[in-house]
Amino acid sequence: MLGPKIREIREQLGLSQKQLAGEDMTRSYISLIEKGRAVPSQRMLKIIAKRLNTPMEYFLGESTATDTDIGEAVLDKAKLYYKERNDRACIRMAHNVLTLTKDVLDQTEAYLLIMRSYNRLGEYRQALDNGEAAAFIVTRTGDRERIVQYYLEMGRAAFHSELFHAARKFYEQAYTYSSRLKYLQDEHIRALIYLGTTHLRLGNVDQGLEFYLKAEKEARMAGQPELYGEITLGLGKAYYMSEQDGHMQLSYDWTKKSVDSYKLARSESYVLALHNLAVIQLHMGQKKEALPLLGECAGIYDERNLPHKKASILEEISKIYLEERELQQAETVIKEALQLLELRDEGVLRAKLYRLLGLVFHEKDNSDEGYYFLRMSHDLLKRIHAEREADISHQILQLSKQKQKMEYDDYKSYIR
Missing domain, CATH: 1.25.40 (Serine Threonine Protein Phosphatase 5, Tetratricopeptide repeat)
Structure with a gap:
């Protein structure tokens, strides 16, 4: 059996389960594999085999499932449809993957494509339903990158369904799984941003502000103007909602930074920062400056x-x-x-x-x-x-x- 073979070689090499897992998996996932309660995907088995300095064929024996090859071919087609923004075709093809293979990583990729496509279509309840069906499979992979992506998509679907408490919990999971991992830094920052936004919707202004400030600190040197624009836009909103003295000026200053960052990135989100800046100007009594900006934003919203x-x-x-x-x-x-x-x-x-x-x-x-x-x-x-x-x-x-x-x-x- 696969699990005992992995445990035997690991122990011979003097490796702990945590060392074998590295940053790609969790220690508990390695434990489940060794006990025969989980089956690693082809990708994960390649990583395990490399760390154990053992050919994959030793673990696979003589049997190689043809369904994996078929499933991967269909999955590639689904990915192509997603890249082409043909979301309906992507969803159909990804559902086919679920019936063609038992490879948990391929199934996870298929579910993520389904969720992303439904979210992009604005059909957030469908994204949530499919995400709930995927929960067990996704966590079985032990792959933190996929797990984080899953929770971010679930958070997005819940947020736009106006299930803000559920969204907060999903984003908290994404934040936890992406913590202290450099290769997941972007996802970690996004989890912070979305937690800030969700707390603002729930009326928790101080908590929202705290998450945005953490995100700004981590993103300051990243050199990504669009990401920085998103964070500073959130900071502007948080300070606008705060009732403390001096926060209205801070709201204006951060929102102006957002306008500049989005402009530098040539981002379509530039209009959102411009919109918020106009709202702040209205509140500060700068009606003459704000009204032309509102008119410009309205025209862009009509076009889009x-x-x-x-x-x-x-x-x-x-x-x-x-x-x-x-x-x-x-x-x-x-x-x-x-x-x-x-x-x-x-x-x-x-x-x-x-x-x-x-x-x-x-x-x-x-x-x-x-x-x-x-x-x-x-x-x-x-x-x-x-x-x-x-x-x-x-x-x-x-x-x-x-x-x-x-x-x-x-x-x-x-x-x-």
């Missing part, structure tokens, strides 16, 4: 068919109308934004638009309709565990009960 991002621009415009007491224009813009979310929904943004609509109705002396939309905002935010935003909606709800008619000065501090 990103209705939820265009809706976010309209959210900011509606706040300006509210401030200027142009209530009918504010209502019109909010309803236009909600129509855009019918094309691509985003729960937090929808709830914030409900909140703004509730405020408009209150100022128009329609307190019943106003309360209805404020309640819808609060309930939706609670349902998706966006606690910080839910608390804001709750505070405004309480305020609406105390006054028959709310005015801008009553709630302006809540809706920045």
Whole structure:
């Protein structure tokens, strides 16, 4: 049997299970192989054989499974489809791999392709379902790189499904498995970024800021302007959400760094930093500077068919109308934004638009309709565990009960 052969040679060479595992596998995975409870993939067996200075043929004996060769050929085809962005064909081909081979590494690669394709298609629940089916197989590989990639994809699918607590747990796993491994440094930094973003969505601003600062420290000397742009964009958001003195200026400074980094990288994400910079300028009273930037961002979102991002621009415009007491224009813009979310929904943004609509109705002396939309905002935010935003909606709800008619000065501090 394979396991006893590996153990015998390992012990003859005086190697521990941890030494044999190295950075490619875990000690517990080697233990499972030696006990016959796990079967290494061809790739892992090659690594083991090399470290034991023993030909692979000694471990394989006379039998070599032809299904491995067939499975690898189909897997190569699936990878080609993914590279060509033909996600439907990639998913079909990758599912074929699962039926053609029992090689756990090939099966893991197939599942990762399926998850990535569904995530790229925006079908996040399908990505989660397939990821859950893959969990046992992926962890059996003992391959940390694949395990980290798996948890990052699961985190992405959960985050975009607005399952923020689940996303946080997946990103924590990716962070743990990638720790202290130089060849997984990029994945480790990304896990930190995504943990920061998830904590912001959960309303844990201080924790989010902490993760972003760790990521910035690790990425500072990496020489990757796009990655650095993503981190500094997150830092700008975190400082914007913080209520401490001086943090608004820090928000502006970090976001400006993000704009510059994305511009240097010629990244499409440049528009996201520009959008955030405009929002910060509005809050700092720099309306003249902010409005042209918002217009530029809206045009780019239209070109790229990103209705939820265009809706976010309209959210900011509606706040300006509210401030200027142009209530009918504010209502019109909010309803236009909600129509855009019918094309691509985003729960937090929808709830914030409900909140703004509730405020408009209150100022128009329609307190019943106003309360209805404020309640819808609060309930939706609670349902998706966006606690910080839910608390804001709750505070405004309480305020609406105390006054028959709310005015801008009553709630302006809540809706920045």
